[in-house]
Amino acid sequence: MPPPPADPTGDPGFSLPKHPAFQRFWSTRILSSLSFQMLAVAMGWHIYALTHSAFALGLVGLAQFLPMFVLTLVVGHVADRYDRRRIAAICQSLESVAALLFAFGTFGGWISAPVIYVLAACVGAARAFESPAVASLLPGVVPRGQLPKATAWATSANQSAQIAGPALGGLLYGIGPGAAYLACTLSFAAAAASVWGSPLQARLASRAPVTLESVFSGIAFIRKEPVILGALSLDLFAVLFGGATALLPVFARDILHTGPLGLGLLRSGTAIGALAGTIWLAHFPLRNRPGAAMFGGVIAFGAATVVFGLSHHFFVSLFALMVLGASDTISVVVRLSLVQLRTPDEMLGRVSAVNSLFIGTSNQLGEFESGVTAGWWGAQPAVLVGGIATIAVALLWMRFFPELKRTRSLGREEALAPSS
Incomplete structure (x- = not known):
């Protein structure tokens, strides 16, 4: 296996995307994310076509979140x-099987809302692992000094998939739901094949006995x-x-009056802005006061x-989603x-699992929250209240976590700025 890049100094001639191990890692990320984005569009439009219920849309997010919550530790x-x-390869293979079952159910005529919830839960369980x-593979690909830049490029893989995936999923769903599900099947299988034989370093911790303390050590x-x-x-x-993305089928169909392709474009809008942001951050990493930049980004997200x-x-909504993704x-x-950068490698899996739970809570449980509030108040009031609440959270967190606001660097090696 070729060694990981050896220049952590940020030399201008050093290019992460050209490194073979990082290329394999990037392709695995983009294929898996592409599959999931196509599947999300297909599931969302399918369940809304069957039920015409915003609450039912929220239940898809809840079905994916619950396995993640239960399995986190x-x-x-x-x-x-x-x-x-x-x-990763085993999980992506299982996700491929779940997508194939979606296709069989569609072609066989036995797909229904409960079946979609069960298969969504299976996908959620696989993604939990x-x-x-x-996420824990990345430190084995690049030196720690290059991790912020590598993280931005790795994030761009997800964002690229979130641009192509929803639009492609919407286009294929317009041809037929089965076509979208079959495409997901093939893409998940390709991701599994890519990571299975990859040259990425396998960083394994010692096989010490599992104790209650070690189980909760990440938390x-x-x-x-x-x-x-x-x-x-x-x-x-x-x-x-x-999070407004869970309600995009409602906005696409009932407010903006567009079809599955329009839904795919709306979902891609967020990723277009996010990809632009990740490319910018990959070339111009956040070196000073990243915490303050994070607070600014969250406030822009809410706005x-x-x-x-x-x-x-439609185009105003699409532009707003682009700004949302960039922030x-x-x-x-x-x-x-x-x-x-601040987690020892031997604990990175457990800390990353808690991080994944936070992400799943905000995304999948956020979809459920959006569905419930939209069922109570309507889609537009629910999104408005959510945006205002986001801005309020950012302002409160500046007081609750002043260390984050004052932090000068992403790494542990530099001290926090003194209080003003």
């Missing part, structure tokens, strides 16, 4: 004790790190309240959510870099 230990490449395993570590805890909880509550909630015009990128890159 288990998946972290698995990622720290076993080959993370094999874990996959996410910390894949205990985060509680002792106010900067990490502040970043994770800020991102959690911001996306939990401000863009408010604009989206007020809009009745969210700052939060994502800061959060992931803090976890990667």
Whole structure:
């Protein structure tokens, strides 16, 4: 296996995307994310076509979140004790099987809302194991000095998939739901094949006996790190309240009056803005006051959510989603870099699992929250209230976590700025 890059100094001639191990890692991320985004569009439009219920849309997010919540402490230990490449490949294979069952159910005419919920829960369980395993691979690919830049490029893989995936999923769903599900099947299988034989380093911790203390050690570590805890909880509550993506089928069909392709474009809009943000951050990393930049990004995220909630015009809504995605990128890159740079490698799986739970809570549970509030008040009022709540959370967190606001660097080696 070729060694990982050896220049942590940020030399201008050093290019992460050209390194073979990083290329394999990037392709695995983008294929898996592409599959999941296509599947999310297909599931969302399918369940709304069957039920015409915003609450039913929210239940899809809840079905994916519950397995992640239940398995959080288990998946972290698995990622720290076993080959993370094999874990990722097995999970992606299971996701491929779930997508194939969606296709069979569609062609066979036995697909229904309960079946969609069950298969969504299976996908959620597989992703609960996959996410910390894949996230923990990155420090084995690049030197720690290059992790912020590598994190931005790795995030761009997800954002690229979130641009192409929803649009492709919407286009294929327009041809037929079965076509979308078959495409997901093939893409998940390709991701599994890519990571199974990859040259990425397998960083395994010692096989010490599992104890109650070791099971909860990831949570205990985060509680002792106010900067990490502040970043994770800020991102959690911001996306939990401000997440409008779960209601996009409602906006696309009933407010903006567009079809499955329009839904795919709306979902891609967020990713277009996010990709632009990640490319910018990859070339110009956050070197000074990343915590303050994160707070600014969350406030912009909330403001863009408010604009989206007020809009009745497709292109205004699409632009608002682009701004939303670009601002969210700052939060994502800061959060992931803090976890990667401030966590010992032997605990990275467990800490990444807790991080994945926070992400799942904000995304999947946020979808459920959006569905419930939209069922009570309507889609537009629910999004407006969520955007305002996001801004309020950012202002409160500045007081609750001053360490995050004052932090000067992403790494542990530099001290926090003194209080003003």
